Amino acid sequence: MTEIPEHLLKRSKAAKAGQSGGDAGGGDTPTASTGPTSAPVAAEKSAPVVAEPTANLPNLDPPPKPPKPVPAYVTAAMARKRVPVWVLPVLAALPLWAWSFAGTMQQPEVEDELLIEAAELYGSCSGCHGANGGGGVGYALTDGELLATFPSAVDQMVHVARGSADIDSQPYGSPDREGGQRVSGARGRGAMPAQLSSLNQLELELVVYHERAILAEEDTTSPGYEEWVEHMREEIELGVDEPIDLDFLLACADPTMTPGATGEGSEDPEEEPCPGPRAEEDVAEEAASS
Ligand code: HEC
Incomplete structure (x- = not known):
């Protein structure tokens, strides 16, 4: 104005x-x-x-x-x-894009606590066996080496828990191994340190799982294997912390592969099954009887 x-x-x-x-x-x-x-x-x-x-x-x-x-x-x-005009369908599709993009941000592998914990536990072994299991002071675990020594996980559990000094000069592992059975101490580069006081039972299973399933690329698709993985998941969730019971593991282990093993199995397979993937025939047997 x-x-x-x-x-x-x-x-x-x-x-x-x-x-x-x-x-x-x-x-x-x-x-x-x-x-x-x-x-x-x-x-x-x-x-x-x-x-x-x-x-x-x-x-x-x-x-x-x-x-x-x-x-x-x-x-x-x-x-x-x-x-x-051409922007309209683009704008309309935006929410869908945002939704699907958010989906890709959550890869299950990234969040899998079992894999993360297992890999973390292997950190204490990687100095001697290699970050990817390629070997060093200790044997290589890849390229079928580990699976040739230990076809079954529970025999490996005993070996890792007990270490190699305790069974020095004794044969262990599969007799079918190419070049013959392993002999403890034969590598001549020191002993495999016992883990009885550094790992609990769940941690022992997790680190063995990491060596077998991740590093040695064992086939994990059988129902018995999935059962074991599921069992470990549950225990992680519940925070189970029980010490390694070497006698129990020796009862579960195979005497032809593990010095001191009895092969008796668990006294109460229902309540306290032997750790590791259940054998195919046991799973099939149970399925048939139920
Ligand atoms: C200080 C080094 C060292 C560390 C740490 C170590 N290992 Fe070993 N490991 C060895 C040696 C050395 C051998 C072979 C010993 C022998 O001559 O019998 C071995 C052997 C083994 C074997 C037997 C492999 C085969 O084919 O005979 C397994 C399985 C194994 N270690 C697992 C583990 C796991 C699991 C851990 C971690 C919890 C671990 N090791 C930590 C040195 C180590």
């Missing part, structure tokens, strides 16, 4: 002469004697007030405003199409 038409100024003066110190809307005019200090605030508030014809107040109601010229950038924006 820059210019005030002459006729309005006259009307304002006339009105002011007729009354003393009206203020509402008075600040609207720069010529008003009420002072310019309140002008900006008053100007904002004055519009609705002066819109109603009030007899006593100075009527500074401006003449109908000419429509503001629309800036060029606004007309340009209004002329422009908001969203190109």
